[in-house]
Amino acid sequence: MLVWAGTATFAATGALVAVRKRFDLFGVLVLAAVTAVGGGAIRDVVVGRLPPSNLTNEGLLWLVAATAVLTYLLRSRLDPESDLLYAFDTIGLAVFAALGAERGLGADLGMWGTVFAGAISGVGGGIIRDLLSGEVPGILYRSGDLYASAAAIGAATVYWSAAIDPSIAMLAGTLVTVGVRVGSRVLGLQLPVPRGTA
Amino acid sequence: MLVWAGTATFAATGALVAVRKRFDLFGVLVLAAVTAVGGGAIRDVVVGRLPPSNLTNEGLLWLVAATAVLTYLLRSRLDPESDLLYAFDTIGLAVFAALGAERGLGADLGMWGTVFAGAISGVGGGIIRDLLSGEVPGILYRSGDLYASAAAIGAATVYWSAAIDPSIAMLAGTLVTVGVRVGSRVLGLQLPVPRGTA
Amino acid sequence: MLVWAGTATFAATGALVAVRKRFDLFGVLVLAAVTAVGGGAIRDVVVGRLPPSNLTNEGLLWLVAATAVLTYLLRSRLDPESDLLYAFDTIGLAVFAALGAERGLGADLGMWGTVFAGAISGVGGGIIRDLLSGEVPGILYRSGDLYASAAAIGAATVYWSAAIDPSIAMLAGTLVTVGVRVGSRVLGLQLPVPRGTA
Numbered sequence: 148m149l150v151w152a153g154t155a156t157f158a159a160t161g162a163l164v165a166v167r168k169r170f171d172l173f174g175v176l177v178l179a180a181v182t183a184v185g186g187g188a189i190r191d192v193v194v195g196r197l198p199p200s201n202l203t204n205e206g207l208l209w210l211v212a213a214t215a216v217l218t219y220l221l222r223s224r225l226d227p228e229s230d231l232l233y234a235f236d237t238i239g240l241a242v243f244a245a246l247g248a249e250r251g252l253g254a255d256l257g258m259w260g261t262v263f264a265g266a267i268s269g270v271g272g273g274i275i276r277d278l279l280s281g282e283v284p285g286i287l288y289r290s291g292d293l294y295a296s297a298a299a300i301g302a303a304t305v306y307w308s309a310a311i312d313p314s315i316a317m318l319a320g321t322l323v324t325v326g327v328r329v330g331s332r333v334l335g336l337q338l339p340v341p342r343g344t345a
Numbered sequence: 346m347l348v349w350a351g352t353a354t355f356a357a358t359g360a361l362v363a364v365r366k367r368f369d370l371f372g373v374l375v376l377a378a379v380t381a382v383g384g385g386a387i388r389d390v391v392v393g394r395l396p397p398s399n400l401t402n403e404g405l406l407w408l409v410a411a412t413a414v415l416t417y418l419l420r421s422r423l424d425p426e427s428d429l430l431y432a433f434d435t436i437g438l439a440v441f442a443a444l445g446a447e448r449g450l451g452a453d454l455g456m457w458g459t460v461f462a463g464a465i466s467g468v469g470g471g472i473i474r475d476l477l478s479g480e481v482p483g484i485l486y487r488s489g490d491l492y493a494s495a496a497a498i499g500a501a502t503v504y505w506s507a508a509i510d511p512s513i514a515m516l517a518g519t520l521v522t523v524g525v526r527v528g529s530r531v532l533g534l535q536l537p538v539p540r541g542t543a
Numbered sequence: 544m545l546v547w548a549g550t551a552t553f554a555a556t557g558a559l560v561a562v563r564k565r566f567d568l569f570g571v572l573v574l575a576a577v578t579a580v581g582g583g584a585i586r587d588v589v590v591g592r593l594p595p596s597n598l599t600n601e602g603l604l605w606l607v608a609a610t611a612v613l614t615y616l617l618r619s620r621l622d623p624e625s626d627l628l629y630a631f632d633t634i635g636l637a638v639f640a641a642l643g644a645e646r647g648l649g650a651d652l653g654m655w656g657t658v659f660a661g662a663i664s665g666v667g668g669g670i671i672r673d674l675l676s677g678e679v680p681g682i683l684y685r686s687g688d689l690y691a692s693a694a695a696i697g698a699a700t701v702y703w704s705a706a707i708d709p710s711i712a713m714l715a716g717t718l719v720t721v722g723v724r725v726g727s728r729v730l731g732l733q734l735p736v737p738r739g740t741a
Binding site: 165166168169175178192205208209212219222278 | 390391392393452453454455456457458461472476480481482484485486491493494497535536537538539
């Protein structure tokens with residue numbers, strides 16, 4: 148259920164970027180789809196689960212297509228900065244990161260590999276979306292709150308709590324990602340940016 | 346036979362972009378190769394057929410290398426807008442899309458997965474070429490005719506006609522892609538581009 | 544041993560690019576990691592060895608993380624043009640290219656596939672680094688010395704010398720890559736760049 152909500156939200160954010168870039172309807176569908184399923188697909192390639200599970204999930208892909216078309220039609224009424232979108236986007240990020248970490252654990256990845264699998268599930272789609280739009284991926288420099296690092300910390304939480312009690316690992320990881328993202332926004336926390344030169 | 350013609354054509358278009366960008370001879374070879382075999386390679390990764398079949402096809406790769414060098418040498422005499430290049434490019438697109446869809450079907454992908462496998466076979470190489478050249482992938486916004494969407498519609502045709510009669514699916518898909526591309530050019534059809542704002 | 548030195552060097556070059564781009568600390572870690580392990584990961588995807596071996600190598604990934612943080616801290620004292628960095632970068636390139644070619648041989652790739660596996664091991668991380676930084680990959684146009692082509696020639700050396708004596712193939716390939724890169728710098732050799740137009 149949360150996965151479906153997160154997938155639709157990611158699809159909508161992808162479609163909105165495509166609209167802003169004046170891509171045609173096909174481009175809107177493509178950007179919605181890569182944003183929604185790209186991260187999970189990279190994760191499945193890396194853990195060797197092929198074809199990627201979300202590419203064989205017809206219901207989910209219909210949801211992505213419907214969301215893309217709906218976003219296209221309602222484009223002038225949607226606000227990319229709305230709190231609702233922020234909330235769902237945070238849920239999607241957290242759930243995808245935790246699920247990705249679980250897949251990484253299942254493939255016997257170590258700590259770093261699990262963190263990668265979790266983080267890429269959460270932000271990989273957005274990275275592809277940004278590259279296809281001709282932008283430097285926002286997660287690498289965008290300030291305002293912790294986003295990709297929240298996903299990475301959530302994935303690490305899954306890894307470490309699985310050693311204690313696997314049954315709570317997913318929940319713990321999801322909550323930590325949400326907490327880090329929302330907390331960093333409320334508190335105005337950011338990661339250090341280099342001063343000086345290289 | 347058509348696959349070889351399509352592969353050589355894609356290699357030539359990649360090499361021409363590299364020449365226009367003033368890449369060196371190595372860059373010309375790389376851009377020719379990714380344009381020619383990149384789409385099929387992504388498709389094979391997705392369906393779990395590794396190593397990708399075109400990376401083990403030595404004859405085809407020699408053809409790509411020879412085409413790249415020849416394009417480099419004849420660069421001032423080749424016209425990227427020629428009708429001949431358009432015709433071969435259309436054939437390559439249509440055949441790759443139909444073959445990709447067939448591979449998707451063979452891997453038990455559903456409708457959307459099959460459409461993805463077909464479309465990415467046709468246009469994936471061009472997407473990588475554009476990204477490596479520092480361009481936004483043309484298929485996302487370029488007007489003039491239906492290109493990537495023609496490949497997607499052809500792949501969907503393979504999917505649906507395979508349910509009726511597998512022996513005609515490839516042919517039907519190929520003809521539909523050619524028909525949609527050429528038809529959209531003749532009729533001046535385009536996909537809607539968003540007006541208003543997001 | 545050489546692999547570890549090469550990995551750390553690649554991580555440092557990735558971190559330096561991130562610092563120059565004013566990415567935050569997370570971005571520095573990401574760019575260090577993709578530069579260090581991205582090429583090997585693509586190679587392992589292509590040869591079907593999943594999960595990629597460097598993603599399960601915890602010690603190596605700790606080295607990458609430590610190098611990234613250290614580079615970030617020492618950023619104002621590091622010189623990206625130093626001879627030491629050049630030397631280690633050349634060693635990393637040569638060793639990765641030879642190892643990648645060996646993996647390609649092991650997966651029964653032919654000559655071109657082996658050259659691809661070797662070259663992508665050496666330069667794939669740098670390509671992803673450049674794409675994520677919003678740059679056209681330097682290997683496609685940068686002059687000064689032969690870099691990616693040195694890796695490709697080294698990989699081809701592994702392929703051909705393996706037919707003669709497998710026990711010397713790795714060493715021969717490594718030395719050829721080093722020789723071509725250093726030789727081209729000393730002699731001022733470059734690949735031809737297209738004049739005229741396309």
